[in-house]
Amino acid sequence: MVPLTVENIKKSFDNVQALRGVNLQVEKGQIYGLIGPDGAGKTTLMRIVVTLLNADEGEIYFLGKPTKNNIGFVRANVGYMPQRFSLYPDLTVEENLRFFGDLFDVPQAVQTKRMEKLYQFSRLGPFKNRRADALSGGMKQKLALSCMLMHEPGVMVLDEPTYGVDPVSRAELWDILKQLASEGKSILVSTAYMDEAELCDQVGLIFKGKILASGKPTDLTQSLKRLIYLITTNNAHQLYLQLQTVFPAQDCNLFGNGVHLIDRKQLGLEQIKKTLLDRQIEFHDIQPIQPDIEDTFLELIHQREVPA
Amino acid sequence: MSEPWAVQVKDLTRKFGDFTAVDHVSFKVKKGEIFGFLGANGAGKTTTIRMLCGLLLPTSGQATVGGFDVYSQPDLIKQNIGYMSQRFSLYEDLTVRENIEFYGGIYGLKRKQIRQKTDELLDYLHLTDRADTLTAQLPLGLKQRMALSTALLHDPEIIFLDEPTSGVDPESRRQFWLLIYELAARGKTIFVTTHFMDEAEYCQRISIMQNGKIIELDEPQKLKTKYQASTMQQVFLKAIGEIAQ
Amino acid sequence: MNRTFKSIVRKEFLHILRDYQTLIIIFIMPIIMLIMFGYAITLEMRHIEVAVVDHARTPQSRQLLSHLQSSDFFVIKAYDPPESQFESLLQKRQVRCIMVIPADFSLSLTGERFTPVQLLIDASDPNAANFIQNYFQKISALFNAENNPQFKFPFEIVPRFLFNPNLKSEYFFVPGLIAIIVLLISALLTSIAIVREKERGTFEQILVSPVHAYQIILGKVIPYIILGFVDSVIILLIGHFWFQVPVHGSILLLLATLILYLLTGLSFGLFVSTITDSQRTAMLIALLMTILPTILLSGFIFPVPSMPVIFQYISQIIPATHFLKIIRGILLKGIGLWELKAPILYLTLLSALMIGLSIKKFKVSLE
Numbered sequence A: 001m002v003p004l005t006v007e008n009i010k011k012s013f014d015n016v017q018a019l020r021g022v023n024l025q026v027e028k029g030q031i032y033g034l035i036g037p038d039g040a041g042k043t044t045l046m047r048i049v050v051t052l053l054n055a056d057e058g059e060i061y062f063l064g065k066p067t068k069n070n071i072g073f074v075r076a077n078v079g080y081m082p083q084r085f086s087l088y089p090d091l092t093v094e095e096n097l098r099f100f101g102d103l104f105d106v107p108q109a110v111q112t113k114r115m116e117k118l119y120q121f122s123r124l125g126p127f128k129n130r131r132a133d134a135l136s137g138g139m140k141q142k143l144a145l146s147c148m149l150m151h152e153p154g155v156m157v158l159d160e161p162t163y164g165v166d167p168v169s170r171a172e173l174w175d176i177l178k179q180l181a182s183e184g185k186s187i188l189v190s191t192a193y194m195d196e197a198e199l200c201d202q203v204g205l206i207f208k209g210k211i212l213a214s215g216k217p218t219d220l221t222q223s224l225k226r227l228i229y230l231i232t233t234n235n236a237h238q239l240y241l242q243l244q245t246v247f248p249a250q251d252c253n254l255f256g257n258g259v260h261l262i263d264r265k266q267l268g269l270e271q272i273k274k275t276l277l278d279r280q281i282e283f284h285d286i287q288p289i290q291p292d293i294e295d296t297f298l299e300l301i302h303q304r305e306v307p308a
Numbered sequence B: 001m002s003e004p005w006a007v008q009v010k011d012l013t014r015k016f017g018d019f020t021a022v023d024h025v026s027f028k029v030k031k032g033e034i035f036g037f038l039g040a041n042g043a044g045k046t047t048t049i050r051m052l053c054g055l056l057l058p059t060s061g062q063a064t065v066g067g068f069d070v071y072s073q074p075d076l077i078k079q080n081i082g083y084m085s086q087r088f089s090l091y092e093d094l095t096v097r098e099n100i101e102f103y104g105g106i107y108g109l110k111r112k113q114i115r116q117k118t119d120e121l122l123d124y125l126h127l128t129d130r131a132d133t134l135t136a137q138l139p140l141g142l143k144q145r146m147a148l149s150t151a152l153l154h155d156p157e158i159i160f161l162d163e164p165t166s167g168v169d170p171e172s173r174r175q176f177w178l179l180i181y182e183l184a185a186r187g188k189t190i191f192v193t194t195h196f197m198d199e200a201e202y203c204q205r206i207s208i209m210q211n212g213k214i215i216e217l218d219e220p221q222k223l224k225t226k227y228q229a230s231t232m233q234q235v236f237l238k239a240i241g242e243i244a245q
Numbered sequence C: 001m002n003r004t005f006k007s008i009v010r011k012e013f014l015h016i017l018r019d020y021q022t023l024i025i026i027f028i029m030p031i032i033m034l035i036m037f038g039y040a041i042t043l044e045m046r047h048i049e050v051a052v053v054d055h056a057r058t059p060q061s062r063q064l065l066s067h068l069q070s071s072d073f074f075v076i077k078a079y080d081p082p083e084s085q086f087e088s089l090l091q092k093r094q095v096r097c098i099m100v101i102p103a104d105f106s107l108s109l110t111g112e113r114f115t116p117v118q119l120l121i122d123a124s125d126p127n128a129a130n131f132i133q134n135y136f137q138k139i140s141a142l143f144n145a146e147n148n149p150q151f152k153f154p155f156e157i158v159p160r161f162l163f164n165p166n167l168k169s170e171y172f173f174v175p176g177l178i179a180i181i182v183l184l185i186s187a188l189l190t191s192i193a194i195v196r197e198k199e200r201g202t203f204e205q206i207l208v209s210p211v212h213a214y215q216i217i218l219g220k221v222i223p224y225i226i227l228g229f230v231d232s233v234i235i236l237l238i239g240h241f242w243f244q245v246p247v248h249g250s251i252l253l254l255l256a257t258l259i260l261y262l263l264t265g266l267s268f269g270l271f272v273s274t275i276t277d278s279q280r281t282a283m284l285i286a287l288l289m290t291i292l293p294t295i296l297l298s299g300f301i302f303p304v305p306s307m308p309v310i311f312q313y314i315s316q317i318i319p320a321t322h323f324l325k326i327i328r329g330i331l332l333k334g335i336g337l338w339e340l341k342a343p344i345l346y347l348t349l350l351s352a353l354m355i356g357l358s359i360k361k362f363k364v365s366l367e
């Protein structure tokens, strides 16, 4: 039995079509990552999955049962972390954790054990007696996430759990998610960090209410079928602007390590190098690279969006 | 204001009760520089920025912003900086146009100026046909670009951005950074915090903060060399990791 | 800096207009309250304390008294108090009415003379006064039917209403309602409006701009002054045209004092918002500091003279007590500025004090 199946979900608000037929499956022990531009419909989809919203069309099966007439069952068996999860600002870190533990009927001893584990990733241990409203933005987010993780239901739905979380904690958080998955939990998670998408078992790229592409991260990146060159330089922004005068804007993308150039016309390394030299564009090095999820994301979006 | 420093901070400290959130921090930011202010959650970044913007009084230490002292000249500082807070700087129940007009208004722009700036801005953000939608309905990336633009209506010299791109998708983040670059090209000083390590590489210099102290401050390339890392992500993990042990 | 200020006012108005649910409540609430007070409130009454003065001392007069006593509607609390004590008896609410039987009572019963039995009723609670009068009417009818059925109205009870001669309850609750609603809008809504902005985080954005504290404060407050003013005028209009509340005094003075009172309310709201950070606390403190004392201690529901002494003193601190003096004076008695100088001065000083305190406490930072 597949823990979570989403079939042809459609949803409109007023005159906006938020979802136009979304299909996906989360298998047991799997982490399914939803990525997509802001406003693509990630949050709406998640809310429908956890029965907070009703779909206009389509069906969702949660642990084999249709969610429509099993709202109570879904809510009892799903762990959901909304995008802007709010804590009790007047309770301390530990009181918040305990409260959510109690809410889901987690035995005291288990609560204490889980709390230790969660403090490890969140580094909130030293602050357990501080009121939640005196925490920094990222600390609040980590606490909210920890609250949700106080109970470990079979299916978890996490809407941007790492919003504003620093790299160290993100890495540790993903260790926890991986471990939960290996224990057989199914996790549907959305994220704005593309390095996190690479850690998922399945990734779905959602755009304007439709899943454009989905599959294992490696499958997705291979589906790009385009050669990408990394061009490095001192001043990446400068290079980026110059490249745009030679190549179509949607083929140049600024990255931390330089500019990624998509060789859409299959010019080849030598030809590109020559063009750059002809145009007197300064650069250190150019080399072909394996596209990653971020390249894939940008390419898929650019194909569909009229360049501004 | 012929000195080359936009921001000068010496031994800046802020305590909450007996907890020291910012602990004798010293650094300088050059005029026209994009300065990345990185650090673990709760390291004290927001607290530092708030002190520099005149929102919080330091417990001790010195700081000047644009040549003005944070203790004695907060009003002058406020006229010369733009600030985007970590969350919600726009009114969600106002329309796009109303938000822009409001912020133009509180900086004392003339009505004609406001109208002109509003049109410019709407055009720039490709929002002209959505000018009368409620801000709540905009996607986050666009909201953040709009927030930045409203913080710039009074043409400040120094701009503080506290996690402007958190939760923003890769495409919109790039758009946001193009805006930042453009500002830097016009000689503005940018002081930005982020948890995206690729963005750290877009900065000319970065500092890494942990437990109220600055533990690294240099150009990204030099830090990568120092930590023998190929990305800033690795630098960050190593730097913070070492301290944690 | 004028522009800055204008744009804050404009923005605040937009917030109010966008939040149309609150807006509807603001305009519907006074109407519902008026109807509730005007029609729905009747008090069941028993054991009303009376004092009797029997100048006749005849069998007939005693019979009348025993009629009175046999109903459990009245309890005779005092016999033959001297006339000099009448007013204080009523004022202290020891009795609610005083019946005076004239010396020629029995005489006139046999003759065809008009016999006025005088009844003094405390009409500060008009509903109760009405009730009392009706009941006396019944008793007199009963008494006449038993004693001399051939005469239609051999004796009559002539009531005299003290403290509110026309027995108009609207006269009393219309000013009271204004006092409450103005406070609700000015104190409660302003304090919430400021604190909400703190909670949402947009305050931070305003604080880093060169706006002055007083501009933020005034800018946020002015829309609510207008709102409260419009609301009060609505109540006054309904009160005047529907419930016939008279306006004997100067309308200009009335509106001016209304604004003064609005200011007092706002100054309290501001003060509350400077000392709190959450909407919930702001609401409770505003309720506790302004609305509750206004309803309970200003003389709106319970007459001040009948309160325990300590509360009488407290009621003198409450702005609404003074506002009620002013507005009742202008509406019902038609008195002018000079007679009202004391309460007006008090409200002015109080507002100035509270506004001063607020501006001083208002944090231009996030401490």
Ligand SMILES: Nc1ncnc2c1ncn2[C@@H]1O[C@H](COP(=O)(O)OP(=O)(O)OP(=O)(O)O)[C@@H](O)[C@H]1O
Pocket (backbone or CB within 6 Å): A134, A135, A136, A137, A138, A139, A164, A166, B016, B019, B021, B039, B040, B041, B042, B043, B044, B045, B046, B047, B048, B086
């Ligand atoms: N009002 C306050 N009272 C008590 N402690 C506070 C207060 N504000 C902040 N702190 C503490 O100060 C420390 C620094 O917080 P700050 O918000 O500056 O962190 P940050 O570096 O911005 O973190 P993040 O990346 O999560 O935004 C934290 O430990 C936080 O809990």
Ligand SMILES: [Mg+2]
Pocket (backbone or CB within 6 Å): A136, A137, A138, B045, B046, B047, B086, B162
């Ligand atoms: Mg912060």
